[in-house]
Each structure stands twice: as C-alpha cells, then as structure tokens.
Amino acid sequence: MARSHIAMVSIPAPGHVNPSLEILRELVARGHRVTYANDAAVKDVVESTGAEFKEYASTLPPVNTAGAADESGKSWDGDTIDHLALFQAEYESMLPQLRRLYEHDRPDLFLYDIAGGPARVLAEEWNVPIVQLSPTYVAWEGYEDDMKSFVDTMRADPRGAALYERQGKLLRDNGVETDPDEFYGRPARAVVLIAKSLQPNADRVNEDVYTFVGPALPTRRPADGRWERPAGAGKVLLVSLGTAFTDHADFYRRCIEAFGDLDGWHVVLQIGQHVDVGELGTVPGNVEVHRWVPQFDILGQADAFLTHAGMGGSSEGMFTGTPMIAAPQATDQFENADALVAAGVAVRVDSSEVSAARLRDALARVDAEPVRRRSAELAAELCSAGGVDAAVRVVEEFL
Numbered sequence: 054m055a056r057s058h059i060a061m062v063s064i065p066a067p068g069h070v071n072p073s074l075e076i077l078r079e080l081v082a083r084g085h086r087v088t089y090a091n092d093a094a095v096k097d098v099v100e101s102t103g104a105e106f107k108e109y110a111s112t113l114p115p116v117n118t119a120g121a122a123d124e125s126g127k128s129w130d131g132d133t134i135d136h137l138a139l140f141q142a143e144y145e146s147m148l149p150q151l152r153r154l155y156e157h158d159r160p161d162l163f164l165y166d167i168a169g170g171p172a173r174v175l176a177e178e179w180n181v182p183i184v185q186l187s188p189t190y191v192a193w194e195g196y197e198d199d200m201k202s203f204v205d206t207m208r209a210d211p212r213g214a215a216l217y218e219r220q221g222k223l224l225r226d227n228g229v230e231t232d233p234d235e236f237y238g239r240p241a242r243a244v245v246l247i248a249k250s251l252q253p254n255a256d257r258v259n260e261d262v263y264t265f266v267g268p269a270l271p272t273r274r275p276a277d278g279r280w281e282r283p284a285g286a287g288k289v290l291l292v293s294l295g296t297a298f299t300d301h302a303d304f305y306r307r308c309i310e311a312f313g314d315l316d317g318w319h320v321v322l323q324i325g326q327h328v329d330v331g332e333l334g335t336v337p338g339n340v341e342v343h344r345w346v347p348q349f350d351i352l353g354q355a356d357a358f359l360t361h362a363g364m365g366g367s368s369e370g371m372f373t374g375t376p377m378i379a380a381p382q383a384t385d386q387f388e389n390a391d392a393l394v395a396a397g398v399a400v401r402v403d404s405s406e407v408s409a410a411r412l413r414d415a416l417a418r419v420d421a422e423p424v425r426r427r428s429a430e431l432a433a434e435l436c437s438a439g440g441v442d443a444a445v446r447v448v449e450e451f452l
Contacts, residue, residue, distance in 0.1 A: 057452050058086045060160035061104065061186075062151065062169035064143065065092035065111050067296050068365045069166045070099070072188035072246045075269045076164075076444045078102040083445070090154055090172075109150035112143050129297070134212045136384075140168060141219050147171045148227065162452055170237045174227050184451050185240035186444070189247060189364045189385065192238050193257035204234070242451060244444045247364065248371055248435055251392045264447050267438035268368040270349065278347040280354070286319035286339075288356040290416065291375075293348055294382060294404075295363045299325025302332040304380070304404050308359065311412035313337035318416075321351055349373075357419050359412075362390040362399075371398060374432030376419035378412070380404035397427035 063069045081087050081103035089104040092111035099106050114129055148171035163183040165172035176183035207213035220233035249255050249265040292308050305324055312320045320340040352373040360366040362379040367389050370377045377399040379390035393399035400415045
C-alpha cells in the first residue's frame with residue numbers, strides 16, 4: 054500500500070491514549086506517516102510509537118489528581134454535566150488548534166479517540182475519511198431510545214440545557230447541522246478496542262459500522278518497565294486503582310489486612326501519588342508497595358487482579374486471562390464491573406465498605422476453577438478477535 058499520512062487525535066489521559074498506541078506503532082512500521090495531535094504531557098509516549106507529535110494545549114485538568122484541582126483551579130470533581138462541560142471547553146479550545154496544525158498538512162485519513170470529536174468536524178469540512186478508535190462501549194440500535202430518560206434529565210437541568218446549546222453552537226458555527234449526540238455518538242466507521250463480550254446489547258450493534266477487534270495490546274510494553282517476580286513467590290495478586298482515583302489509604306489498609314501474610318500469595322500494591330506509605334501501617338513481607346507499577350507486565354505473570362474496573366485495566370486483565378476483583382470508583386467503572394461479573398471473569402466488591410474478610414473471600418472465589426477457566430476462554434476469544442492486525446486492516450481498507 055502507498056505511504057499515507059494518518060493523523061490521530063486524542064486527549065492527554067491514559068485511558069484515551071494507551072489503547073491505540075500499538076495500532077499507531079504498526080501503521081508506522083508499515084511505512085505510513087503517522088502524526089498525533091495531543092497535549093505535551095503525552096509527547097514521550099506518543100513518540101515512542103514512531104509517530105510525529107503535533108502539540109495542542111489541553112484545557113483539561115490532569116487525570117491523576119484523584120479529583121483535586123490543579124493550579125488553574127480545574128478539577129474532575131462534580132457530576133456528569135460538570136464533566137461534559139470540561140470536555141466541551143476542551144473541544145472549543147482544541148478545534149482551532151487542530152485547524153492550525155493540519156490546515157497546511159492535511160492527512161489522508163483521520164483517526165480519533167472518542168474524546169477527539171473536533172477531528173470529525175475537520176474531516177467533514179475537508180472531505181477527509183475518518184475512523185474512530187473506541188476504547189469503550191459503542192452505541193447500539195435503539196440506544197437513543199434507551200437513553201432518553203437520562204438525556205431528558207440532563208436537558209431539564211439548566212446547566213445541561215446550557216451545555217447542549219454550547220455543543221450545538223460549536224457544530225453549527227463550523228458547518229455541522231447534525232445533533233451533537235448523534236454527531237459525537239454515531240461515528241461513520243469505528244474500530245472497537247474491547248471484548249465484544251463486554252459490549253451492552255452486542256446483538257444490536259451494527260457491525261457494518263463497528264468492528265470489534267479486542268484490546269490492541271503487545272506481548273509487553275518495554276516503555277512501562279519490567280517487574281521481576283520475587284524468588285519463592287507463590288501466586289501473585291496485583292492491586293491497582295488505576296491513575297485517577299488512587300487517594301484511598303483506608304482501602305489499601307484493608308487490602309493489606311486481607312492479603313498480608315496470606316498463605317501462598319505475593320501481593321503487589323500500587324498506591325498512586327497521593328497516599329503516604331506511612332499511612333498504610335505495618336506492611337507484611339509478602340506485600341510490595343509502589344506508587345506506580347508496570348501493570349501490563351505484572352498481569353502477564355499474575356494470578357489475580359484487584360482493579361477499579363476502568364476500561365483499560367479491565368481490557369488488560371481480560372487479555373492476559375487474569376481473574377479479577379472489581380472495585381469500581383466512578384463513572385463507567387460500575388458498568389464495567391457489572392459486565393466483568395456477567396462475563397464470568399470477576400467478582401465485584403464495594404471498596405468503600407468491603408471488609409478484609411470479604412476481600413479474602415472474593416480472592417478465593419476468583420481463584421476458583423470456574424473463574425480461572427472462563428478467564429482463559431475470554432483471553433482466547435480476544436486473541437481470535439485480531440487486536441492490532443485486525444484494527445490496522447480496517448484502517449488500511451478505509452484508505
């Protein structure tokens with residue numbers, strides 16, 4: 054295939070950047086020129102794929118602050134309307150920056166994350182083909198009817214009504230008359246980077262539009278570092294609440310009480326940047342504590358995974374066939390946790406209330422043969438979905 058210019062657009066958040074990195078790496082390896090528009094915070098990880106970095110300045114708060122405001126006063130605190138307002142402000146700032154970045158360097162194809170909506174505005178204006186890379190659920194036939202009550206409640210709130218007006222105005226000002234929900238929620242073509250088993254109403258998804266390829270993951274991520282299994286370690290449990298919602302010292306203490314000195318288990322505990330190690334109390338010898346860990350490398354060796362059920366961690370746990378304890382914290386994590394349980398690969402707990410005894414019971418349940426067997430089956434399903442190769446095939450066919 055002739056060398057093409059493929060432009061990727063996303064926001065500076067791990068859950069919106071990491072899922073597609075291997076696709077971009079493979080496109081570069083196949084000789085395409087890949088550019089990536091994002092904030093400077095992710096420049097190094099983007100350039101590690103071989104893509105050319107194009108910088109825009111994001112207005113979003115940092116994602117690893119557990120909701121706390123940054124120096125600008127911006128915060129991830131608040132409800133769904135507050136969060137969507139942050140994304141709308143990002144779109145209003147991103148669009149003119151993208152226009153400047155690409156007006157004299159127009160791509161042959163846009164790729165965009167679900168939070169890279171302004172790329173679609175430019176694609177329609179410039180008549181450039183575009184493919185969404187979705188790291189999460191997609192719309193199904195009847196989705197709008199199923200969500201009508203939620204949308205009506207949003208529009209009834211004065212803040213929600215103002216938000217919808219802002220969304221529509223941005224699109225209209227740039228020549229798009231489509232309703233914002235349809236424009237952002239109904240891509241013309243999409244590659245879906247999750248297991249089809251986790252997609253709600255999968256039987257009602259139009260697979261002429263949406264192609265499920267599963268997580269686009271490598272066998273390991275060298276840039277993330279490596280984890281060495283300690284000599285003599287028995288089974289391995291990884292405990293991680295991801296990057297954004299990590300300020301939970303009490304929960305970590307209960308994990309240490311539950312799994313510390315648990316016969317046959319070695320525990321890797323990631324605590325993030327906000328919790329002081331001294332807050333954890335006495336740490337038994339079978340527990341190693343880190344602020345950050347090479348999660349994917351550990352999961353390749355782990356026997357169980359206690360996760361907040363973010364889509365990235367959930368996908369990695371399924372890809373590696375690692376049975377999971379799901380402890381959702383916010384947003385879509387509750388739905389993800391329920392989907393993992395329904396798929397037979399997880400047990401769900403309430404991190405705010407669960408006791409040490411309940412945590413030990415959850416570990417025993419996910420370590421039992423039915424969950425281990427189902428986890429292996431789902432990992433095989435994801436492998437057969439095609440991952441990186443299947444995603445790249447869709448992109449190149451679109452070119």
